[in-house]
Amino acid sequence: MTTLVIVIIVIAAIILIGGAVAWYVMQQDKRRRQVREEFGPEYHRTLARTGDRGKAQKELEERKKRVSSFDRKTLPREMAERFRNEWRTIQERFVDEPKDATTKADQLVQQVMNECGYPMAQFDQRAADISVDHPEVVQNYRSAHQISQANERGEASTEDLRQAFVHYRALDRRLLSVLRR
Numbered sequence: 001m002t003t004l005v006i007v008i009i010v011i012a013a014i015i016l017i018g019g020a021v022a023w024y025v026m027q028q029d030k031r032r033r034q035v036r037e038e039f040g041p042e043y044h045r046t047l048a049r050t051g052d053r054g055k056a057q058k059e060l061e062e063r064k065k066r067v068s069s070f071d072r073k074t075l076p077r078e079m080a081e082r083f084r085n086e087w088r089t090i091q092e093r094f095v096d097e098p099k100d101a102t103t104k105a106d107q108l109v110q111q112v113m114n115e116c117g118y119p120m121a122q123f124d125q126r127a128a129d130i131s132v133d134h135p136e137v138v139q140n141y142r143s144a145h146q147i148s149q150a151n152e153r154g155e156a157s158t159e160d161l162r163q164a165f166v167h168y169r170a171l172d173r174r175l176l177s178v179l180r181r
Contacts, residue, residue, distance in 0.1 A: 035060050042135040067132040072117035080176050083112050087172055091165075098161040099151055105168040106148045109141075112175050130171070137174050140167035 035057050036043045047056040075083070086108055094101040114120050118129050123145055131138040144167035150156040151164070 032057050038064075039131065039135045042131045042138055045139065063128050064132050067118075067129050070117050070119065070129075072133075073115075075112075075115055075176075079115065083108065083115075083172070083176060087169070091169070094162075094165055098158050098165075099156075102148060102151055102156075102161045102164050102168070105165055105172075106144070109168050109172050109175075112172060116175060134171065134174050137167075137171045141171050144168045144171075 032053060039046070039060050043056060043060060046059055047053060050056045050059065087105075090101050090104045090108060093104070110120060110126075113126065113130065118126065120126065121129075127138055127142050127145070130141060144164040147156050147160045147164035147167075151161060156164070
């Protein structure tokens with residue numbers, strides 16, 4: 001009789017442990033899917049860089065936690081409109097002065113980010129921070145920054161500058177459109 005009780009207890013323990021493991025794995029998979037959906041292409045970029053789904057997920061969750069501690073704010077309508085007007089002025093200058101206009105576009109995007117409550121750390125940190133709220137345009141921001149660096153070295157063509165300008169505009173519009181709520 002005691003052997004039968006021990007066998008039943010062991011089987012019950014195995015079933016409970018197996019169920020707990022299965023539940024844990026399903027929760028992890030669900031969390032991973034949520035992070036992948038939330039970050040979109042940024043998830044895949046981070047996964048490619050880290051080479052590990054768990055590391056990528058952890059890094060993106062840490063970014064989200066970091067950004068949640070920021071005092072992000074909605075810009076007053078007047079300020080948002082002022083930024084839109086500045087953008088139009090910079091855009092008009094692009095035809096005659098593409099190098100200078102691209103530099104000004106980069107500066108304006110940084111100013112908008114700063115006013116929205118994103119810290120102005122090194123570029124890689126800024127891009128990581130912005131990826132939390134705007135994963136759909138962060139790769140464009142990275143590309144624009146690379147072109148801006150080439151511009152500073154005198155190595156960017158007018159077409160490169162046009163592309164950077166388009167990328168900066170996408171981020172600027174995204175930041176300002178979110179702020180109109």
